[in-house]
Amino acid sequence: MESNLFPRSQTVSTALAQVMLASYDAILTRLPLPLTTMAANFSSVPVLDYAQTASPELRPQFIRELQHALINVGFLYLANVPVQTDELLRYIPKLFALPQEEKNKIAMVNSKHFLGYNKLGAEFTKGATDWREQFDIATPHVSRFVEGRGDPDYWSLWGPSQWPSEDLIPGFKATMEKYLLEVQELSYNFANLISEALGLPQGSLAQFYDRPEFMQHRGKIVCYPQTDRPAQGVGPHYDAGFLTFLLQASDHKGLQVQNLTGDWIDVPPIPNTFVVNIGRALEFVTRGLARATSHRVISPSDNTVPGPRYSVPFFQNIGLDVRLTEHVLNFPPEILQLRDARGELNATDSVNFTEFDREPSGRVNLIGRVKSHPDVAERHYPELFRQIFPNGAPAQVSAY
Ligand SMILES: O=C(O)CCC(=O)C(=O)O
Numbered sequence: 001m002e003s004n005l006f007p008r009s010q011t012v013s014t015a016l017a018q019v020m021l022a023s024y025d026a027i028l029t030r031l032p033l034p035l036t037t038m039a040a041n042f043s044s045v046p047v048l049d050y051a052q053t054a055s056p057e058l059r060p061q062f063i064r065e066l067q068h069a070l071i072n073v074g075f076l077y078l079a080n081v082p083v084q085t086d087e088l089l090r091y092i093p094k095l096f097a098l099p100q101e102e103k104n105k106i107a108m109v110n111s112k113h114f115l116g117y118n119k120l121g122a123e124f125t126k127g128a129t130d131w132r133e134q135f136d137i138a139t140p141h142v143s144r145f146v147e148g149r150g151d152p153d154y155w156s157l158w159g160p161s162q163w164p165s166e167d168l169i170p171g172f173k174a175t176m177e178k179y180l181l182e183v184q185e186l187s188y189n190f191a192n193l194i195s196e197a198l199g200l201p202q203g204s205l206a207q208f209y210d211r212p213e214f215m216q217h218r219g220k221i222v223c224y225p226q227t228d229r230p231a232q233g234v235g236p237h238y239d240a241g242f243l244t245f246l247l248q249a250s251d252h253k254g255l256q257v258q259n260l261t262g263d264w265i266d267v268p269p270i271p272n273t274f275v276v277n278i279g280r281a282l283e284f285v286t287r288g289l290a291r292a293t294s295h296r297v298i299s300p301s302d303n304t305v306p307g308p309r310y311s312v313p314f315f316q317n318i319g320l321d322v323r324l325t326e327h328v329l330n331f332p333p334e335i336l337q338l339r340d341a342r343g344e345l346n347a348t349d350s351v352n353f354t355e356f357d358r359e360p361s362g363r364v365n366l367i368g369r370v371k372s373h374p375d376v377a378e379r380h381y382p383e384l385f386r387q388i389f390p391n392g393a394p395a396q397v398s399a400y
């Protein structure tokens, strides 16, 4: 039923988004609870209205829709989020238009924390080059790492961001910092909604975060240029952490998710929404109830929307020292039944972040960063680099 709700590959306007919301609601309200009758596969991504969470009458409906999106899709659009985006959106073209030598001054290769600028072609997914340019910028954070004390290497995965010169792009730093803090707040609130949707006591997911000052979440501002033919903007992958909040910052299609049968489904931009998806860590601790969904970006190539595609993902992390196997959450049997009704997940095209069953979260993330940014790893984590790339050459990457 759900799989035929919305046509694939459509250009979605705000009006259409409202129609989608309305028809989705209509279907849901006709369904008995729990939603065991819903077909598990999907051919479009549901749209949820965050404003409903503030209304005692509408909140149960939101929670029901969230439960379905978590278990059966792993991706959702979130409308009416309390985050200001206009100012940031105006800065993005200016940021990428900075002179190349200015961008190079804050190159990621300077940063032990994998923060900073990457030029086109500097990143790899599944051994192939990603065709995107990006600035990795993270939330403020107090580091636990002290040099020479024998601290775990992954404690230095987090640290200060590198910023472009204030003179060249005045006000950008303050705007981005404010944006990241607003999304951070949304991400913690959203984690509580997830607890509720999966039948857990309030605050159950708090055990996965470190003390607030030690936490760091990561944002990126990404530019996918037009290419001659469809190319890998970013290859198939899962995100690592708990939750990703993605602002599609231009009108281009290109983001796709893989459904249960392995087909790639378009996730076109819908104005004034975020795309929210589940990372591997949240999938792990919810024993597969919340799906981490394989996704990718195809570069814009047909000029139907001119110029580059821009996006701003925000990755909500969990504490660096958290070992997921040490935290067992108890889900009500009726919730676990919903997962069983969905059935087994087929193999996808994504293979990353499989180490959560044995390594602390920080180490899993560090391994992921070494594979995707070998130049940074070679300079700052030479031992780990040699373990992962014994022949030294990123072209021989096989796992990603
Ligand atoms: O640019 C996008 O729309 C998605 C990017 C993404 O999936 C990622 O960087 O993890």
Ligand SMILES: [Fe+2]
Pocket (backbone or CB within 6 Å): 237, 238, 239, 295
């Ligand atoms: Fe991603």
